Structure formats: structure tokens, C-alpha cells
Amino acid sequence: xxxxxxxxxxxxxxxxxxxxxxxPAVPVxxxxxxxxxxxxxxxxxxxxxxxxxxxxxxxxxxxxSLTLEPMQADLSVTVVVGLAQLSVLSLGHMNLAVxxxxxxxxxxxxxxxDKLSVPLPVGLLIGLAVGALVGAAAGWTIQATGVNSFVVxxxxxxxxxxxxxxxxxxxxxxxxxxxHPAGMDSLRNDTFSDYCTGSVCGPPxxxxxxxxxxxxxxxxxxxxxxxxxxxxxxxxxGLKAAELSGIPTARRVVQxxxxxxxxxxxxxxxxxxxxxxxxxxxxxxxxxxxxxxxxLGGTLLAGGAVSVIGTVLGAAITEVIQTGLTLLQxxxxxxxxxxxxxxxxxxxxxxxxxxVAERRGGGA
Amino acid sequence: MRSSLTRRTLxxxxxxxxxxxxxxxxxxxxxxxSAAGHGLSAAKVGVALVPGGPHPYFQxxxxxxxKAKTDFGLGQVTFNETSGWDQTTQNSVLKSLAAHxxxxxxxxxxxxxxxxxxxxxxxxxxxxxxxLGSCPAGSTDEADFCLSTDVEQAAYKAAKAAIAAMGGHGKxxxxxxxxxxxxxxxxxxxxxxxxxxxxxxxxxxxTVTDIDTDLQTAQKAVADxxxxxxxxxxxxxxxxxxxxxxxxxAVKKAGLPIKVVxxxxxxxxxxxxxxxxxxxxxxxxxxxxxxxxxxxxxxxAGGCTMRTPGLTVDSGSFVVTSANVGTYxxxxxxxxxxxxxxxxxxxxxxxx
Numbered sequence: 086x087x088x089x090x091x092x093x094x095x096x097x098x099x100x101x102x103x104x105x106x107x108x109p110a111v112p113v114x115x116x117x118x119x120x121x122x123x124x125x126x127x128x129x130x131x132x133x134x135x136x137x138x139x140x141x142x143x144x145x146x147x148x149x150s151l152t153l154e155p156m157q158a159d160l161s162v163t164v165v166v167g168l169a170q171l172s173v174l175s176l177g178h179m180n181l182a183v184x185x186x187x188x189x190x191x192x193x194x195x196x197x198x199d200k201l202s203v204p205l206p207v208g209l210l211i212g213l214a215v216g217a218l219v220g221a222a223a224g225w226t227i228q229a230t231g232v233n234s235f236v237v238x239x240x241x242x243x244x245x246x247x248x249x250x251x252x253x254x255x256x257x258x259x260x261x262x263x264x265h266p267a268g269m270d271s272l273r274n275d276t277f278s279d280y281c282t283g284s285v286c287g288p289p290x291x292x293x294x295x296x297x298x299x300x301x302x303x304x305x306x307x308x309x310x311x312x313x314x315x316x317x318x319x320x321x322x323g324l325k326a327a328e329l330s331g332i333p334t335a336r337r338v339v340q341x342x343x344x345x346x347x348x349x350x351x352x353x354x355x356x357x358x359x360x361x362x363x364x365x366x367x368x369x370x371x372x373x374x375x376x377x378x379x380x381l382g383g384t385l386l387a388g389g390a391v392s393v394i395g396t397v398l399g400a401a402i403t404e405v406i407q408t409g410l411t412l413l414q415x416x417x418x419x420x421x422x423x424x425x426x427x428x429x430x431x432x433x434x435x436x437x438x439x440x441v442a443e444r445r446g447g448g449a
Numbered sequence: 450m451r452s453s454l455t456r457r458t459l460x461x462x463x464x465x466x467x468x469x470x471x472x473x474x475x476x477x478x479x480x481x482x483s484a485a486g487h488g489l490s491a492a493k494v495g496v497a498l499v500p501g502g503p504h505p506y507f508q509x510x511x512x513x514x515x516k517a518k519t520d521f522g523l524g525q526v527t528f529n530e531t532s533g534w535d536q537t538t539q540n541s542v543l544k545s546l547a548a549h550x551x552x553x554x555x556x557x558x559x560x561x562x563x564x565x566x567x568x569x570x571x572x573x574x575x576x577x578x579x580x581l582g583s584c585p586a587g588s589t590d591e592a593d594f595c596l597s598t599d600v601e602q603a604a605y606k607a608a609k610a611a612i613a614a615m616g617g618h619g620k621x622x623x624x625x626x627x628x629x630x631x632x633x634x635x636x637x638x639x640x641x642x643x644x645x646x647x648x649x650x651x652x653x654x655x656t657v658t659d660i661d662t663d664l665q666t667a668q669k670a671v672a673d674x675x676x677x678x679x680x681x682x683x684x685x686x687x688x689x690x691x692x693x694x695x696x697x698x699a700v701k702k703a704g705l706p707i708k709v710v711x712x713x714x715x716x717x718x719x720x721x722x723x724x725x726x727x728x729x730x731x732x733x734x735x736x737x738x739x740x741x742x743x744x745x746x747x748x749x750a751g752g753c754t755m756r757t758p759g760l761t762v763d764s765g766s767f768v769v770t771s772a773n774v775g776t777y778x779x780x781x782x783x784x785x786x787x788x789x790x791x792x793x794x795x796x797x798x799x800x801x
Contacts, residue, residue, distance in 0.1 A: 145545070145548035148548045150574070151544045151545070151547050151574075152545065152548055155540065155541055156541070159537055159540075159541060162537070250629065253629070260562055260586070260631055261563075261586065261631070263565075263586075263587055273566070274570070274573070275477070279477055360536055360537065360540075360560070360566060361563050361566020362560075362563045362565075364562040364563060364629070365629040366562075366629045370535045407538075407541070408545065411541060411542055411545045412545045412548065412549070414527070414545075415531070420531050
């Protein structure tokens with residue numbers, strides 16, 4: 086997916102090229118690519134190939150309780166982390182503090198459960214509010230000072246590392262809250278197959294998966310259809326053009342960063358559920374996966390175009406490669422090399438397919 | 450159009466949530482999973498030792514595990530250090546090993562605060578779990594048992610050795626690992642206890658954390674420390690591997706009269722003890738952890754039970770100075786033999 090070259094004002098790219106463009110204001114691309122050239126379809130095919138390859142090499146890859154269910158639970162976290170980054174990539178910004186925003190929100194949630202004994206959804210709302218506020222503060226700083234988002238969120242990340250440490254040692258129980266509010270263990274351990282009506286049980290899908298699905302759906306619809314999302318994309322596509330079109334760009338920057346903070350907080354919540362404790366190290370491994378999913382999925386680092394389905398597929402491919410190679414029992418040094426190689430090969434194939442498609446489209 | 454789309458969004462979101470709620474409203478199946486292994490012969494026991502990530506401390510686990518396989522006739526064994534110090538990765542590594550047919554796990558948890566959840570997951574599925582080298586944070590242990598260095602006691606011993614070398618007075622610095630690891634808090638408590646016992650004659654001027662990630666980080670931190678306070682410091686107590694190697698080398702190079710107490714028995718540290726540039730080192734017992742841990746896991750899979758589930762056992766720590774640098778391993782081997790005896794005689798309950 087690429088940003089149409091027409092300007093000004095530069096039109097926002099569709100959040101997913103796979104979906105029909107309903108807005109008559111969006112110019113139709115000069116030449117349409119064939120269906121097989123759709124990047125999302127390419128990623129889906131790649132995902133299927135990887136699953137087939139790994140499951141034929143190792144039948145354990147299809148073990149429900151030991152492979153498929155944990156993989157879905159982990160994927161829920163990486164998808165939401167990817168969405169958090171995608172929210173600011175839409176502006177052409179970065180959020181290097183996704184992990185620490187998740188950590189500080191997880192602290193707020195853990196504190197609320199431990200000290201205020203609030204129910205699970207209430208604590209989640211408190212954490213989401215904290216994440217959204219911290220994100221909004223980053224967005225406000227960026228638009229008020231004009232400093233690059235890379236610098237602002239890097240500084241925020243450093244600041245929050247210290248803050249999280251201080252908060253846990255000052256208020257918390259050392260470095261974590263071990264409280265388990267009602268429902269947390271079910272959310273962590275159960276799948277829909279544990280719940281039955283008569284003899285009909287649900288699919289082997291962990292209970293936390295729908296939370297990530299709702300987040301992906303909401304973000305996808307926001308950028309695809311809602312005016313707010315389209316205006317954020319236009320701001321990312323061309324700031325001046327967006328301003329001249331009457332879009333309150335400063336407010337859109339704050340809102341996009343606030344959404345990023347909120348999603349980072351949600352990812353922190355999901356990881357805390359998966360890991361079983363609200364601890365200071367939540368989010369410490371978020372940064373790389375936060376870029377990997379969206380970038381693999383076709384979201385532009387330059388802003389103005391996002392792909393939610395691509396992010397979900399990109400995260401799924403990463404997860405499948407990681408799980409597959411772990412099952413093949415690679416040694417630690419080789420594992421990293423192979424993850425890099427498989428990712429590189431996957432992306433190169435995708436690129437080749439795209440270039441071939443464009444050439445054929447050009448020749449048509 | 451916008452409002453109808455908003456309605457669609459809400460309807461779809463509500464639909465998914467309703468699905469979740471509806472599922473939650475259904476009758477829940479019994480939570481028991483099939484037991485992976487009880488009453489198994491040694492040949493059917495697969496032991497996997499899973500450290501938190503690559504670290505020199507765990508290297509003795511590898512040959513020891515092979516020795517345990519031969520000595521006890523275990524079916525299959527593996528040493529997997531691919532967790533990369535990430536709890537989520539470690540969880541998937543453990544699950545993938547279980548999928549491979551391993552049924553007994555010796556785990557050094559990446560995060561002591563989260564590892565109990567991992568242990569209860571594995572136990573729920575009928576596997577046997579030992580917490581090796583590090584116990585979960587807090588007072589409960591969901592693993593069958595924990596065989597680990599008592600880190601507070603080891604840090605206390607190290608600080609006492611440093612204070613004695615300093616002549617009982619002066620300024621002490623503590624170099625250690627990850628601040629968000631609850632073991633670090635225990636180590637700090639051990640050092641603080643030893644310092645408090647001096648009645649103010651020794652002051653702890655600084656505790657430097659988060660410098661055990663790699664040797665370079667530790668070297669930089671030590672160089673900064675010596676540049677700022679080198680002449681004022683009387684002793685450095687290390688409770689993590691990389692700072693120990695870095696501070697021993699830096700103090701030796703600078704020629705400062707600082708008494709350094711290290712940790713573990715890296716060859717460079719043992720050489721430094723012999724030439725006097727390192728006063729002492731507190732050595733742990735990774736061999737004992739892997740050997741006795743594998744043995745007890747085999748016994749548990751064979752039908753024995755822990756008399757006290759989740760029992761914490763100290764695998765031992767030994768102060769090595771120039772006086773015993775040649776002979777300390779005998780003490781360690783004796784401790785390992787004693788640990789095996791203790792499990793057989795006191796901690797395990799096996800049907801005749």
C-alpha cells in the first residue's frame with residue numbers, strides 16, 4: 086500500500102487497501118493492482134505457508150494447549166502493542182515510550198487492585214486513563230515545542246523508567262503487586278473451550294483474545310471511517326495541507342498520542358494477565374515488537390497510511406516464526422540469526438511479489 | 450454516515466464482548482488436566498533445565514545435566530537458554546519443551562514476581578517443576594521445591610568478608626544487578642544487615658544497580674565510580690557476576706587500595722584471589738542445583754511427593770579466599786552430596 090502522490094491536500098490513505106474505498110473524495114489509483122498483489126493477502130499466504138511448514142516439521146506445532154493457545158495469548162499482547170505504535174505512526178511520529186507507558190499504567194492498575202480492591206474492569210479503566218493521559222502529555226509536548234517525537238518519547242521513556250522504579254519501591258510491594266482480582270485467573274487460564282452449553286463447548290481460544298480483537302476492530306474502524314481517524318491520517322500525510330484544510334492538527338497530534346498511550350496501557354494489562362502479576366518489568370520488551378507488526382504489515386513510517394489488518398498479520402507472522410523456531414529447538418545464537426533470516430526472506434518475497442505485480446499492472 | 454458507522458463499530462464491539470460474556474455464563478468444565486507423569490520409571494522422565502537466558506552462571510548446568518542423565522538413567526534431558534531474559538519468551542519455551550515430551554522442568558525464572566504463575570500453569574498440566582537458582586518473590590512457591598542460593602545470606606557473607614578486609618571501618622560500595630528483580634532487594638538487605646552490625650563504623654556510600662546486563666555496562670559503571678570516588682572507597686562488595694569481573698580488573702589496573710569481594714568462581718576471579726587483587730569471592734553451587742534438582746524431579750515423577758510442597762532449600766554459598774582457593778570445591782561437592790541425602794531423608798516422601 087502506498088500513499089497516493091496527489092497533493093494538496095494530500096488525501097489520507099485507506100487504512101486497509103483490502104477494503105473498498107467508499108469516500109468519493111479519495112482519488113482512485115491510476116491503475117488497480119490484481120487481487121494477488123494485495124499486500125495483506127500476501128502476508129496471509131505467507132502466514133499459512135509458515136504454519137504449514139512448521140506443523141509439517143513438528144507436529145507439536147498444532148498442540149492445542151501447549152502451542153496454539155499460548156501463542157494466541159501472546160499474540161493478543163503483540164497486536165495491541167503494534168496498534169499502540171501504529172496510532173502515532175499514522176502521524177509519521179514514533180512512540181519510544183510504549184513499554185514504559187504500559188509499565189506506569191500497569192502500576193496504576195496493580196495499585197488500584199491492591200490498595201483500593203476495585204473490580205477487574207474498574208482497574209483496567211484506571212490504567213487506560215493513566216496511559217491515555219501520559220500519551221496525551223507526550224503529544225502535547227511534541228506539538229507545543231515542535232521537538233521531534235523521537236526525542237520527546239525517548240526522554241519520556243527515561244523519565245518513566247525512574248518513576249516506575251520509584252513508585253514500586255515507595256508504594257508497591259517491592260517490584261510488583263501480586264494481587265489477583267476476581268476474574269483475573271479465569272482470564273489468564275481459561276479458553277472458550279472450557280465453557281460449555283450442554284455438550285457444545287467453545288473454540289480453544291483464550292478469553293483475552295476478544296479484548297485484543299475489539300481493540301483492533303475499533304482502531305481499524307477509527308482510521309477507516311471516523312472523521313477523527315481520517316484527519317489524523319491527513320495530519321500525518323501533510324501537516325501544512327491539513328492545517329490549510331481546517332483540521333485542528335495540534336489537537337489531532339495530542340489525540341493520536343493519547344490513543345497510543347491508551348493502547349499501550351491495554352497491552353500492559355494483557356501482559357500482566359498473561360504473566361500473572363502487575364510488575365515493574367512489564368513493557369520492557371515492547372519496543373521492537375511495537376514496530377515489527379505495523380512495519381511488516383505495511384504501515385508507513387512516514388505517516389499518512391496505516392494498516393490494522395497488516396499489523397495483526399505482521400504480529401502473527403512474527404509470533405509463528407518465534408514459536409516454530411523454538412519448537413525446532415535452535416540454540417540461542419542460531420535462533421536469533423534464523424528469526425532475522427526468516428523475516429528478511431519473508432519481506433523480500435513480499436517485496437518481489439509487489440514489484441512483479443506493479444510491473445504487470447503497468448504493462449496492462 | 451458517521452453516526453451509522455459509529456453504531457456499526459459499537460455493535461461489532463458489543464457483539465464480541467457479548468460473546469465473551471455469554472461464554473463466561475456457560476457452565477465451566479472441570480479444571481483438571483491429564484497428569485503428564487506420576488509413577489514413571491527414570492527412563493520415562495524427560496528433564497529440561499531452563500535458565501532465564503544466556504549467562505556464565507548457568508554453564509555448569511549443561512555438563513551436570515548430562516552426568517545426571519547417566520547417573521540416574523533419565524530418558525531425555527535438555528538445556529535450553531533461549532528465553533533471552535524475557536518472561537513471555539520463557540513461558541513459550543517451557544510450553545514448547547512440554548510439547549516435545551519433557552515432563553519435568555528445572556527453571557530459573559526470568560521474573561521472580563511472575564514465575565509463580567508459570568509454575569502453576571505447568572503444575573496444572575501435571576508436570577513437575579523445580580525452581581532452580583532463584584526462588585519466586587514473596588512467601589509462596591508454586592513449584593514443587595526451590596533449590597537456590599539464599600541470596601540474602603550470600604550477600605551478607607560477602608559484605609562481612611569485605612568489612613573484615615577493610616579492617617572494620619570505612620566506606621563500602623555495593624554493585625549488583627537488575628533493580629526490578631526482587632532478588633536484588635534481598636541482596637541489598639543482606640549487605641545492609643552486615644553494614645548495620647558495624648554500628649556506624651562502616652557506611653554504605655552507594656549501591657549501583659542494573660549493571661549486570663553485560664560486561665561493558667559493568668566496566669563503564671565501575672570506571673565512573675572509581676573516577677568519582679576511587680580514593681574515598683575502602684571496599685567494593687559485588688553481588689552480581691559482571692560487576693565482579695569489571696571491578697576486580699579496574700581496581701587492579703588503577704592500583705587503588707580498595708578491597709574487592711567478588712561473586713562466583715570465574716577463572717579470572719580465582720586468579721585474582723591467588724594474586725591478592727581480589728580479597729574474597731562468594732561462590733555458589735550451580736552444579737548442586739542442576740544435579741540434585743534433576744534427581745529430585747526424577748523422584749517426584751516416580752511417585753514421591755514433597756513433604757512440604759514449595760519448600761525452599763539453600764544450595765549453599767562458600768567464601769573463597771587465598772587460604773582455601775585450591776580446596777573450596779571439596780566443600781561444594783560435600784554440600785551437594787548432603788543436599789541429596791537431605792532430600793532423600795527429610796524432604797521427600799516416597800511410598801516403599
